[in-house]
Amino acid sequence: MPSLRILLVCSSYPPVIGGSEVEAQRVCAALRARGHQVRVITTGGPPMPPGPEFSDPFGTPVELLGGNCAEPWRNRCFAFSVPLAIGRRRDYDLVYFLMTGLHVTLGVAVCALLGLPVFMKFSGSNTIRPLLGSRLGRLQLSLLHRHARKVMILNPAMREEAIECGFDPQRLEWMPNPVDVETFRPLAPEARLALRERLGIPPAAEVIVFVGRLAPEKALPSLIEAFHRVAAERPLAWLLLVGDGPEKEKLRAQANDGAGAGRIRFVGAVSPESIPHWLQSADVFALVSELEGFPCSLVEAQACALPAVVSDIPANVQLVRAGQQGCVAPLRDTAALAGAIAALLGNPEGRKRMGENGRSQVVERFSLSQIAELYERIFSAGEAS
Numbered sequence: 001m002p003s004l005r006i007l008l009v010c011s012s013y014p015p016v017i018g019g020s021e022v023e024a025q026r027v028c029a030a031l032r033a034r035g036h037q038v039r040v041i042t043t044g045g046p047p048m049p050p051g052p053e054f055s056d057p058f059g060t061p062v063e064l065l066g067g068n069c070a071e072p073w074r075n076r077c078f079a080f081s082v083p084l085a086i087g088r089r090r091d092y093d094l095v096y097f098l099m100t101g102l103h104v105t106l107g108v109a110v111c112a113l114l115g116l117p118v119f120m121k122f123s124g125s126n127t128i129r130p131l132l133g134s135r136l137g138r139l140q141l142s143l144l145h146r147h148a149r150k151v152m153i154l155n156p157a158m159r160e161e162a163i164e165c166g167f168d169p170q171r172l173e174w175m176p177n178p179v180d181v182e183t184f185r186p187l188a189p190e191a192r193l194a195l196r197e198r199l200g201i202p203p204a205a206e207v208i209v210f211v212g213r214l215a216p217e218k219a220l221p222s223l224i225e226a227f228h229r230v231a232a233e234r235p236l237a238w239l240l241l242v243g244d245g246p247e248k249e250k251l252r253a254q255a256n257d258g259a260g261a262g263r264i265r266f267v268g269a270v271s272p273e274s275i276p277h278w279l280q281s282a283d284v285f286a287l288v289s290e291l292e293g294f295p296c297s298l299v300e301a302q303a304c305a306l307p308a309v310v311s312d313i314p315a316n317v318q319l320v321r322a323g324q325q326g327c328v329a330p331l332r333d334t335a336a337l338a339g340a341i342a343a344l345l346g347n348p349e350g351r352k353r354m355g356e357n358g359r360s361q362v363v364e365r366f367s368l369s370q371i372a373e374l375y376e377r378i379f380s381a382g383e384a385s
Contacts, residue, residue: 004379005037005092009082009107011075011099013042013062015049017272018213019296020123023177024098029058030178030372039092041065041085043078079103083110090114094149094379099123100131105140112147119379120144121152121175124293125315128161141165150378154294157314173378177294178371181363184303186355187280196281205238205263206345208309209282211275211297214245218289219311219332224254224264226288226337231260234345242278244269279304283351284344287316290331295319299366302358307351309340325358 012018014025028038038060044052044067053063065085066078079102086095087110094117097104104120111118122128131137144151144167151167152175153159162172187195193203201207208227212218220241227239237260241251248266255264267278279285285301285308292298292315299319301308308326310316322328327340344351364370 002380003035003037004031004094004376006031006039006379007086007092007095008038008040009086009095009097009103010040010042011078011101011103013040013048014056014272015047017269019177019293020099022272022296023123025056025058025060026178026180026368027371027375028056028060030368031375032058032060034372034376036376037092039063041082043067043075045069045071045074076102079106082107086110086116087114093117094119096379097121100127100140102136105136105143108140108143108147112143118144118148119150119152120148122154122158122162122293125155125158125291125313126161127293128158128165132165152378155292155315155318158293175374175378176366176371177296177299178368179296179299179303179362179366181303181359181367184276184279184300186305186359192280195277199277199281201238201240201281202236204236206234206236206284207238207240207282208284208286208341208345209240209242209278209301209306210286211242211278211301212287212289213243214241214247214251216247217291218247218287220247220251220288221254222332222334222337223286223288224251225258225334226341227264228258228260229334229338230341230345231258231263234342237341237345238263238265240265240267240278240282242267242270242275275300276304279306282306284309284341285326286337286341287311288329288331288337289313289316292316299362302355303362305352305355305359307344307354307358309337309344319361320358324354325361326354 010024014021031038040062044064065081066074069077082103083106095111096119098121108118131141150173152173231237279301285306287298288311308320310320311331312328320326329336329340
């Protein structure tokens with residue numbers, strides 16, 4: 001396949017840590033490994049490195065815009081700098097926008113004037129429909145309707161949302177987030193015990209782990225309440241909450257008021273390099289959110305051969321079928337969540353089978369090489385149209 005020159009425009013990028021940011025970095029690295037040229041433009045300012053440019057840990061060049069502007073004007077400075085940056089640099093074949101915002105509206109407009117192929121990916125559920133609520137949002141949708149060669153979505157509900165907002169179904173493409181299946185992998189029993197010792201986890205503990213932001217949309221009060229019920233019957237059960245966010249103190253107060261309070265551990269924010277360790281040390285992964293796009297943390301857990309307990313939202317049930325890769329419970333149904341967690345903890349052979357099913361699914365469908373190939377196909381076909 002001929003080498004493509006790709007410009008990725010996104011409002012944030014690592015070292016900012018989030019699902020979309022990590023996904024963007026992985027995709028850039030995978031495409032570059034396959035011989036394509038990729039450049040990123042994103043917002044400057046802390047926590048980004050100083051200066052106008054840097055290379056990320058995988059060697060992808062990143063240009064920073066708007067970093068000299070003070071908050072709260074930085075994002076607007078970035079957005080108004082995007083069309084200038086696109087117009088200044090013409091050493092690329094296509095422009096790929098990730099994450100909604102004013103930068104998309106202005107960037108797509110200048111791409112249309114320059115005749116540059118445009119691709120867009122909406123990075124989460126309920127990110128398309130809200131654009132109808134403002135004049136700028138409707139302008140962004142209008143420009144994408146007219147000029148985007150392909151619009152990428154993450155799950156079936158987002159497809160319905162996009163069609164409802166006027167997108168041609170033929171121009172919609174399902175584009176999942178990739179996972180590095182070599183970094184995220186299960187450990188041999190001896191290595192797992194050594195890892196637990198290093199992380200301060202009792203060797204016989206029955207560990208449920210959540211990885212993500214401690215934010216309202218994650219519906220974590222229902223998980224903590226479910227754990228209280230499980231902990232009352234299972235003295236070896238532990239709950240690890242890996243991440244930080246605005247709900248931390250509220251959740252900590254709830255955690256201290258119930259059975260097994262001393263077995264709920266708030267790990268806090270951790271480096272991306274250490275996330276696999278917390279997953280590899282656990283027995284069950286839990287994601288009970290009310291809103292997800294394509295949950296990176298869930299596919300990372302599956303790559304580590306963890307069975308999952310998930311809420312019954314479209315983003316989760318496309319990855320977990322009840323009894324196949326884990327258990328599915330109604331959103332915020334604490335009794336059902338507790339029953340699902342207890343059932344998995346009490347069935348080691350079932351956990352092993354479901355975990356293996358989950359890893360097989362990720363390796364076959366969501367590995368970096370699989371997703372990079374899918375991007376190649378979409379970009380090549382769209383650029384030629």
